[in-house]
Amino acid sequence: MRNDISDLLTFISQDDLWFGRLQEVVAEHLMPALEEFDLDYDDLPEVLGEPWPGVLWGCGFEDFLSRQYEDGNIVDLYLKRRGWNEPAANREYFGALRDTPVSLYEVSEVKPGTSMVLKDLVGDAKPVTVLEGSATQSLKQWDRIVVRVISENDVHVISGALLAFSREAVALLLDGLSTVLNADKNDKLSLASNQILKCAPIFTSAWLFTALPRALSKELPEFTNADGEDIMFHDLRFPFETGVRQKEVSLCLSELNCFAADGARCWTWLAPHGSKAPRENDGLVLDSQTDGRTVLGHIELKGKSLLINVNSSARADRVRHLVMKAAGQYLKQPLTTIRTVEQMMAEEQDELDLEDADEIPPEIARQIVREHMDRHYRETLDAPIPALGGKSPNQAVRSKEGRVKVVEWLKKLENNSAMHQNEAIEEYDFGWMWAELGLQEYRK
Structure with a gap:
């Protein structure tokens, strides 16, 4: 043999x-x-x-x-x-x-x-x-x-x-x-x-x-947000004072520069322009970006309440102060629900189990994932990346040293995607990102 x-x-x-x-x-x-x-x-x-x-x-x-x-x-x-x-x-x-x-x-x-x-x-x-x-x-x-x-x-x-x-x-x-x-x-x-x-x-x-x-180790890895704060999901519900209408609260919130309108009754809470890059961390960083700014939370007017979702205790304190200062005369003190990463994962799994009977057709799911990833990575090209020294990929490729780092970053993205259990993510083609950054020759 x-x-x-x-x-x-x-x-x-x-x-x-x-x-x-x-x-x-x-x-x-x-x-x-x-x-x-x-x-x-x-x-x-x-x-x-x-x-x-x-x-x-x-x-x-x-x-x-x-x-x-x-x-x-x-x-x-x-x-x-x-x-x-x-x-x-x-x-x-x-x-x-x-x-x-x-x-x-x-x-x-x-x-x-x-x-x-x-x-x-x-x-x-x-x-x-x-x-x-x-x-x-x-x-x-x-x-x-x-x-x-x-x-x-x-x-x-x-x-x-x-x-x-x-x-x-x-x-x-x-x-x-x-x-x-x-x-x-x-x-x-x-x-x-x-x-x-x-x-x-x-x-x-x-x-x-x-x-x-x-x-x-049987424990989950440590999760932090872009500010290095431990992940702890906070859902804040501010009930309206008697007789208050959504329009009155909306006008107050619209005066806050850090709240970007995302529809008639929704806002995204964003970090200031030019704020520090996300910290390097040994654990997993849960972070999302839009227009090069870190998303700090989501705000929505619903019925007779103002609902806010953030992912750390520090952010919950900050947004409570911001909202009460801007619209405190119209709102009661918030009721807060706090959930850990483990609890969120368990809730999501329960939801997935309930949705199995109405599963999205594979070809539609693949298209949705592809479009989502296209949007996400398109924004990422102009977002600060810790592995690139806080520079965006488009900025980093302008130097020889930066190009080396961007190539390694792209390889890591592509490798992580290829190992994903979701077939649509596993098959995602990163070729356009290499081309967009002028790095096709390094992909061979």
């Missing part, structure tokens, strides 16, 4: 010296993270699920095959003693594993079940087309993976141990490689094969140190 390593594994397990060395190398890959999180290898199936324990062990095993000891290399020894019993394809594959370093690759041009293009992000290798049937079924455009790319009979394939890297894991890996190799962390890494071969455990550790906290 092609690339069958069973006889090689048997050979290693029957030699106490080489088997001990294999265990030591696997420990180099796994133990720093396992000790940090007080876990044993046997805990990994429950924590990470299958097939990750086997894949992680494979990372250590492939590294072991490349190790040179005073008395030689295990692949050389095996081929010398048992190579006559192996097919030519296996002998070539073992030799390639011995000489090929693991590296971090960016995925593009995915053809499910057939091939993909891999660009080396830390080594000095050129982009290559890899023939691959299984992994290409799940990988998406701009995914980052750690694997060995092996040349076989004028084509390229990947080894068995593949780890998909999150953005957080990529950052941790690059930081670790820069530290170990004493490289400037602001410079782009371009390492030779012999340098990367020595750093293989760092790749596995970076993946584990980011995957284990997520797996061990």
